[in-house]
Amino acid sequence: MTALLSVRDARVHFPLTRGVLRREIGRVRALDGVTLDVAAGETLGIVGESGCGKSTLARCVTALQPVTAGRVLFEGTDVAALSRTGRKAFRRDVQIVFQDPYGSLNPRRRVGSIIADPLAVHRVASGEALRRRVRDLMDLVGLDPSHADRFPAEFSGGQRQRVAIARAIALRPRLLVCDEPVSALDASVQAQILNLLRDLRDELGLTIVFIAHDLPAVRYVSDRVAVMYLGRVVELAAAEDLHARPRHPYTAALLAAAAATDPAETGPIATGGGLPLLQGEPPSPAAPPPGCGFHPRCPRATPLCRREPPPLISRPGAPAHLAACHHVPEHAALPAGPEAGS
Amino acid sequence: MSVLRLAVHRLLYGVAVLWLVSTLVFAFLHLSPVPAERVIGGPRATAGTLRLIRADLGLDDPVPVQYGRFLARLASGDLGDSHAGGEPVAALIAERLPTTLWLVLGAAVLWFAGGVALGVLGATRARGAADRVTTVLVLAGLSTPPFVLALVLLSVLGTGAALFEAGPPMQEHFLRRMTLPWLALAVLMVATYARLTRSAMLDVLGEDYVRTARAKGLSRRRVVYRHGLRAALTPVVTQFGVDLGALAGSTVVIEKVFGLQGVGQLVHHAITLGDTPVIMGVTLLTTLAVIVANLLVDVAYAALDPRVRPA
Amino acid sequence: MTGGGRGMTSGSAWARLRRDRAAAGAAATLLLIAVFALLAPLWARWTGHPCDAAFPATGLAADGTPRGPSREFWLGADPLGRDVLVRAAYGARISLAVGVLAALLAALAGTAAGTVAGYAGGALDALLARLMDTALALPHLLVAITIATTFQITSAAGSLALTVLVIAFFSFAALGRVVRGQVLVVKERPFIEAARATGAPAARIVVVDVLPNVAAQVAVLTSLLVPAAIVFEATLSFLGVGVRPPMPSWGAMLGEGGAAFRSAWWLLAVPGTLLLLTTLACNLLGDAVRDALGPERGR
Numbered sequence: 001m002t003a004l005l006s007v008r009d010a011r012v013h014f015p016l017t018r019g020v021l022r023r024e025i026g027r028v029r030a031l032d033g034v035t036l037d038v039a040a041g042e043t044l045g046i047v048g049e050s051g052c053g054k055s056t057l058a059r060c061v062t063a064l065q066p067v068t069a070g071r072v073l074f075e076g077t078d079v080a081a082l083s084r085t086g087r088k089a090f091r092r093d094v095q096i097v098f099q100d101p102y103g104s105l106n107p108r109r110r111v112g113s114i115i116a117d118p119l120a121v122h123r124v125a126s127g128e129a130l131r132r133r134v135r136d137l138m139d140l141v142g143l144d145p146s147h148a149d150r151f152p153a154e155f156s157g158g159q160r161q162r163v164a165i166a167r168a169i170a171l172r173p174r175l176l177v178c179d180e181p182v183s184a185l186d187a188s189v190q191a192q193i194l195n196l197l198r199d200l201r202d203e204l205g206l207t208i209v210f211i212a213h214d215l216p217a218v219r220y221v222s223d224r225v226a227v228m229y230l231g232r233v234v235e236l237a238a239a240e241d242l243h244a245r246p247r248h249p250y251t252a253a254l255l256a257a258a259a260a261t262d263p264a265e266t267g268p269i270a271t272g273g274g275l276p277l278l279q280g281e282p283p284s285p286a287a288p289p290p291g292c293g294f295h296p297r298c299p300r301a302t303p304l305c306r307r308e309p310p311p312l313i314s315r316p317g318a319p320a321h322l323a324a325c326h327h328v329p330e331h332a333a334l335p336a337g338p339e340a341g342s
Numbered sequence: 343m344s345v346l347r348l349a350v351h352r353l354l355y356g357v358a359v360l361w362l363v364s365t366l367v368f369a370f371l372h373l374s375p376v377p378a379e380r381v382i383g384g385p386r387a388t389a390g391t392l393r394l395i396r397a398d399l400g401l402d403d404p405v406p407v408q409y410g411r412f413l414a415r416l417a418s419g420d421l422g423d424s425h426a427g428g429e430p431v432a433a434l435i436a437e438r439l440p441t442t443l444w445l446v447l448g449a450a451v452l453w454f455a456g457g458v459a460l461g462v463l464g465a466t467r468a469r470g471a472a473d474r475v476t477t478v479l480v481l482a483g484l485s486t487p488p489f490v491l492a493l494v495l496l497s498v499l500g501t502g503a504a505l506f507e508a509g510p511p512m513q514e515h516f517l518r519r520m521t522l523p524w525l526a527l528a529v530l531m532v533a534t535y536a537r538l539t540r541s542a543m544l545d546v547l548g549e550d551y552v553r554t555a556r557a558k559g560l561s562r563r564r565v566v567y568r569h570g571l572r573a574a575l576t577p578v579v580t581q582f583g584v585d586l587g588a589l590a591g592s593t594v595v596i597e598k599v600f601g602l603q604g605v606g607q608l609v610h611h612a613i614t615l616g617d618t619p620v621i622m623g624v625t626l627l628t629t630l631a632v633i634v635a636n637l638l639v640d641v642a643y644a645a646l647d648p649r650v651r652p653a
Numbered sequence: 654m655t656g657g658g659r660g661m662t663s664g665s666a667w668a669r670l671r672r673d674r675a676a677a678g679a680a681a682t683l684l685l686i687a688v689f690a691l692l693a694p695l696w697a698r699w700t701g702h703p704c705d706a707a708f709p710a711t712g713l714a715a716d717g718t719p720r721g722p723s724r725e726f727w728l729g730a731d732p733l734g735r736d737v738l739v740r741a742a743y744g745a746r747i748s749l750a751v752g753v754l755a756a757l758l759a760a761l762a763g764t765a766a767g768t769v770a771g772y773a774g775g776a777l778d779a780l781l782a783r784l785m786d787t788a789l790a791l792p793h794l795l796v797a798i799t800i801a802t803t804f805q806i807t808s809a810a811g812s813l814a815l816t817v818l819v820i821a822f823f824s825f826a827a828l829g830r831v832v833r834g835q836v837l838v839v840k841e842r843p844f845i846e847a848a849r850a851t852g853a854p855a856a857r858i859v860v861v862d863v864l865p866n867v868a869a870q871v872a873v874l875t876s877l878l879v880p881a882a883i884v885f886e887a888t889l890s891f892l893g894v895g896v897r898p899p900m901p902s903w904g905a906m907l908g909e910g911g912a913a914f915r916s917a918w919w920l921l922a923v924p925g926t927l928l929l930l931t932t933l934a935c936n937l938l939g940d941a942v943r944d945a946l947g948p949e950r951g952r
Binding site: 355370487584598628633 | 783892921
């Protein structure tokens with residue numbers, strides 16, 4: 001299984017400056033060493049609270065934001081080092097659907113023209129062929145092709161997100177990044193959009209990075225799930241495995257929160273059982289706590305957690321299940337982690 | 343420290359603008375299709391005379407040499423000599439300056455006082471009669487060129503009343519001579535300043551500390567004047583700095599209409615004679631005045647209002 | 654302003670504008686003045702007085718002062734014995750053409766400078782922003798006089814072109830600054846990032862996604878530049894550095910009236926009234942358009 005997308009120890013640090021000399025007084029660690037792979041054809045979910053760096057990751061993966069350290073590799077090529085033509089090809093192959101279906105569509109343009117944009121930019125089609133492609137795309141995402149001449153303001157939030165999805169799949173991208181595509185939508189509409197994404201993935205064979213802040217939605221569409229906290233991945237496992245046997249207390253707390261808000265969600269929360277729901281806010285990425293970033297909110301925190309950041313590692317018997325916690329039982333019995341984070 | 347840095351920053355910028363304008367002026371002098379020696383010598387000058395004048399002005403030297411000499415002269419306050427009469431431009435301007443300064447000063451006092459008074463009235467009685475009058479006046483002010491108002495004032499008020507006749511000597515009939523020009527310059531600006539004062543006052547009066555002052559039991563009048571007016575004056579003063587340049591232009595027109603022998607008239611005569619050094623000297627001096635005024639306003643603004651510290 | 658089909662929002666803005674009675678009056682006034690200007694040759698034919706022709710025999714009284722409105726000279730004669738009505742109509746063409754051309758040129762240059770500065774950012778932005786600040790800080794009229802006097806252009810077309818260019822140069826900065834600010838706001842909106850993600854080049858994003866979102870403001874500002882440009886032209890021509898005589902413009906007519914105003918009120922009243930009506934109507938209309946677009950501006 002070769003990775004279509006590889007992220008290697010990616011960091012995005014914004015300096016905080018003050019005064020006339022622009023003295024650096026601190027850094028916002030939006031992304032603080034993320035490593036993960038996405039295989040062709042799989043859907044990787046990324047979940048975490050707002051401010052955990054998941055949107056920054058989406059922007060780095062789509063080369064809308066450069067990493068300040070580490071690398072993002074698409075098909076083995078560093079996206080920061082792409083040639084002009086390489087970048088153009090990259091833009092064709094990697095598309096993104098944004099969170100806000102109201103802001104991400106130009107209110108002054110007709111939806112037909114918005115959907116046609118990538119096709120026109122990359123000179124894939126023009127004239128009647130272009131119009132036909134747009135109609136097909138609208139049909140594919142469940143929009144009435146006769147509405148191509150309408151403006152975004154004439155559509156509902158769900159319909160607008162369908163427009164955004166149509167734009168994103170117009171070039172048949174090999175990687176589709178969905179940055180919280182359903183967070184701004186009503187619950188009933190969320191399910192429709194999630195179903196649409198699943199159908200499109202199966203129909204077009206898309207590789208998807210699906211980002212959301214609610215675990216059930218991520219689990220519904222993803223093969224594997226990465227849980228992010230404070231700019232780092234704290235747990236990474238197959239969706240069902242993560243759900244059934246969460247290793248990290250943060251994942252367990254997220255699952256408990258989902259179970260509490262959704263009565264239909266009654267998955268076993270065995271390992272994390274008895275954990276209280278998450279209290280308080282995550283710390284600011286401008287002032288992350290020493291050691292494990294989660295320790296101020298963790299019921300199991302020990303002096304070790306306050307001192308040493310735990311590496312993201314697997315345990316014997318489950319090589320595909322990674323967690324960054326000092327207190328995963330099996331791991332705790334082992335000597336200090338052999339490899340840190342990569 | 344920040345205010346000082348702002349002042350230095352603006353000063354450097356001002357020097358740069360001044361240098362830019364003077365370089366443009368130098369370029370104009372050279373690009374002018376009518377050669378300077380022709381203006382000085384007159385239409386009947388012989389080729390030999392013209393050559394002598396050229397040599398005298400140093401026009402045969404290489405351009406960089408002339409440019410350097412030009413800048414050096416400017417730096418020492420020498421604006422060159424008039425092509426028409428041969429007098430130093432600086433002396434010509436100095437002679438006319440008092441009249442123009444009086445004109446500007448009187449008009450500024452009128453419009454500043456009138457504008458602020460009307461603005462305060464508008465802010466304290468929003469949507470009242472004074473408020474509506476200013477709305478109409480603002481539109482009229484934007485639409486009326488000062489010279490049209492001046493012409494109207496002169497022909498309506500000036501015809502019958504010898505009081506306003508253009509002509510009596512300045513020293514004896516100062517007020518007579520200046521009243522109409524002041525009005526012509528000021529009336530249209532009053533509206534703009536009234537509007538500005540009004541909106542600034544309304545903003546300030548809505549702020550917390552003013553409401554606190556009211557809650558502490560200070561009288562409405564006291565709050566309006568002690569807190570509201572003082573804070574509202576800063577944007578008005580800023581606008582004043584911006585308008586100085588426009589004002590300098592207006593004096594040319596007003597002085598022409600009312601026959602005042604000020605710097606504006608000097609410019610107007612220079613236009614008819616094609617006397618470029620005079621026009622350029624006035625332009626440079628006005629630019630300098632505008633820059634200095636804006637510098638003072640900016641620095642005063644930053645010093646008064648700690649919220650505004652442009653980088 | 655930018656075509657009929659702009660969806661529901663522009664429909665309601667148009668409806669709001671049509672309900673505005675002041676705007677309707679202003680539009681009607683401008684239309685009348687434009688028709689008056691267009692029909693200038695007709696006035697010349699009817700009165701039998703070509704624009705630049707002087708008729709001292711019929712137009713001037715025995716003492717050489719101009720005659721007032723009569724059946725021969727409907728709006729009086731000027732001190733040279735020329736027909737004020739005919740000259741006012743031809744002058745309207747000049748004043749309107751210079752005003753509109755200068756405003757359009759300024760809008761073009763200002764939009765270009767503001768957009769490039771706002772979208773590109775960095776050193777280019779700093780340079781353009783400083784240039785616009787400087788253009789705003791100069792004493793406009795004096796610099797315009799300097800330029801006009803230096804390049805003593807005698808041809809009619811040349812003086813017109815120079816006047817238009819000078820006015821446009823001093824008007825573009827104000828518009829450019831506003832456009833730059835708007836572009837900075839629009840640039841941060843998510844659909845711009847969405848366009849970047851499709852791989853669209855910056856030029857295409859500016860044209861397709863940025864400009865349509867600042868077009869409304871540009872339209873309003875341009876319509877407010879027109880009266881300012883008309884006033885500027887009138888002032889320059891009044892001082893004798895605008896259009897060259899005998900070409901008529903309202904400002905030139907006011908300048909030529911000179912000392913004759915005292916006895917010949919029509920020399921001031923005719924061009925003065927036309928000038929005021931035009932600038933007032935333009936300002937009213939510009940304000941009305943801004944108000945009509947108002948609720949949309951916050952978006």
